[in-house]
Amino acid sequence: MxxxxxxxxxxxxxxxxxxxxxxxxxxxxxxxxxxxxxxRTNLAIVSSVFHLGANPPLLGMISRxxxxxxxxxxxILTTGEYTINHVNSAIWKQAxxxxxxxxxxxxxxxxxxxxxxxxxxxxxxFVAESRLKYSLKLVSSQTIELNGVMLLIGEITQLYLEREAxxxxxxxxxxxxxxxxxxxxxxxxVINGIGRLTYAKPNTKPEIFx
Amino acid sequence: MxxxxxxxxxxxxxxxxxxxxxxxxxxxxxxxxxxxxxxRTNLAIVSSVFHLGANPPLLGMISRxxxxxxxxxxxILTTGEYTINHVNSAIWKQAxxxxxxxxxxxxxxxxxxxxxxxxxxxxxxFVAESRLKYSLKLVSSQTIELNGVMLLIGEITQLYLEREAxxxxxxxxxxxxxxxxxxxxxxxxVINGIGRLTYAKPNTKPEIFx
Numbered sequence: 001m002x003x004x005x006x007x008x009x010x011x012x013x014x015x016x017x018x019x020x021x022x023x024x025x026x027x028x029x030x031x032x033x034x035x036x037x038x039x040r041t042n043l044a045i046v047s048s049v050f051h052l053g054a055n056p057p058l059l060g061m062i063s064r065x066x067x068x069x070x071x072x073x074x075x076i077l078t079t080g081e082y083t084i085n086h087v088n089s090a091i092w093k094q095a096x097x098x099x100x101x102x103x104x105x106x107x108x109x110x111x112x113x114x115x116x117x118x119x120x121x122x123x124x125x126f127v128a129e130s131r132l133k134y135s136l137k138l139v140s141s142q143t144i145e146l147n148g149v150m151l152l153i154g155e156i157t158q159l160y161l162e163r164e165a166x167x168x169x170x171x172x173x174x175x176x177x178x179x180x181x182x183x184x185x186x187x188x189x190v191i192n193g194i195g196r197l198t199y200a201k202p203n204t205k206p207e208i209f210x
Numbered sequence: 211m212x213x214x215x216x217x218x219x220x221x222x223x224x225x226x227x228x229x230x231x232x233x234x235x236x237x238x239x240x241x242x243x244x245x246x247x248x249x250r251t252n253l254a255i256v257s258s259v260f261h262l263g264a265n266p267p268l269l270g271m272i273s274r275x276x277x278x279x280x281x282x283x284x285x286i287l288t289t290g291e292y293t294i295n296h297v298n299s300a301i302w303k304q305a306x307x308x309x310x311x312x313x314x315x316x317x318x319x320x321x322x323x324x325x326x327x328x329x330x331x332x333x334x335x336f337v338a339e340s341r342l343k344y345s346l347k348l349v350s351s352q353t354i355e356l357n358g359v360m361l362l363i364g365e366i367t368q369l370y371l372e373r374e375a376x377x378x379x380x381x382x383x384x385x386x387x388x389x390x391x392x393x394x395x396x397x398x399x400v401i402n403g404i405g406r407l408t409y410a411k412p413n414t415k416p417e418i419f420x
Binding site for chain 2: 001002003004005008009011012013014015016017018019020021022023024025026027028029030047048049050051052053054055056057058059060062084086087093096097098099100101102103111132134139140144146147149151153155156157158159160161162163166167169170171172174175179180181183184185186187188189190191192196197198199200201202204205206
């Protein structure tokens with residue numbers, strides 16, 4: 001089936017959102033923890049966190065200014081801090097529920113039944129139930145002029161995870177942590193590995209290892 | 211286990227790359243098809259494609275200037291066009307093999323055994339074996355000053371997929387297309403859905419549907 005750019009332009013808004021959100025492939029599922037200027041906690045699920053670089057350790061995140069993550073965005077810009085917490089298969093429903101439009105003065109932690117966890121030196125709350133989580137300081141924010149979304153870039157300050165999940169070479173087996181993936185706007189997926197492949201060279205075939 | 215920013219800084223480069231690349235969660239697996247100024251085809255696997263907006267339909271992609279995707283980056287900047295093709299479980303090994311450092315004058319299509327597919331009005335090759343693919347025109351490119359990587363933004367021009375995979379509301383069941391996910395630098399994952407959840411509202415609990 002061929003779909004042209006004009007076809008996409010003429011779609012109903014909700015249909016278009018569902019369709020185009022499916023096109024990048026599987027997305028990460030993370031909960032972003034923040035506090036506002038008064039210390040009130042906020043928690044929002046996002047599927048837009050992406051790797052930006054290992055040295056320094058930078059993560060990017062896209063935020064739409066007019067959606068439910070607005071509180072999160074404002075808190076990050078105000079405090080300069082946030083946490084990113086992997087969503088796992090034990091908390092995926094609570095995680096999704098954070099996307100409801102709660103009033104600014106209620107905490108999604110309480111509303112959905114997740115537990116804030118505090119670490120020395122970090123203003124923002126972690127999610128106790130998450131098995132891989134890290135705090136970031138905001139190092140860059142910019143508006144993408146093409147459509148008005150914001151690109152936030154953060155550098156990792158503290159990282160918490162289960163030691164058993166880290167392999168000898170540094171790879172983290174996020175499958176063993178039951179991390180889930182997202183597709184589209186609302187589909188959650190558990191993962192079954194195929195395998196890891198050896199470093200690709202022109203004259204060899206990739207082999208499964210690990 | 212707690213890991214500080216100083217710990218991360220002091221890691222061996224390869225270990226740090228493995229570790230930090232695992233932190234965003236599951237990533238999309240896509241093959242990027244391009245041609246150079248002489249029409250020679252190039253194909254590279256990337257795990258950095260992300261959703262940026264539905265209207266207009268925009269996808270972001272991160273490219274490191276000094277890696278194997280350099281040819282891809284140069285081709286995109288030269289021609290202003292590229293294709294993004296979902297990697298599925300029938301071609302994941304060939305897809306990974308495109309990350310080998312082949313000379314610029316050989317085509318990864320031939321080397322790894324994938325088939326270029328041409329569509330009228332698009333300069334760049336699609337991957338015939340991919341079951342969801344689209345072409346883009348480059349609408350923005352910028353260097354992220356923090357670490358020198360490039361952010362490329364493209365707008366969809368043509369989209370090809372199997373009609374059966376599109377649900378009534380526009381959601382594409384990319385699981386039914388056998389699309390795989392990536393974690394870290396080299397781990398590939400097949401997917402088993404948990405379910406789709408209803409639109410979240412403050413006073414309801416999310417329900418599984420679809």
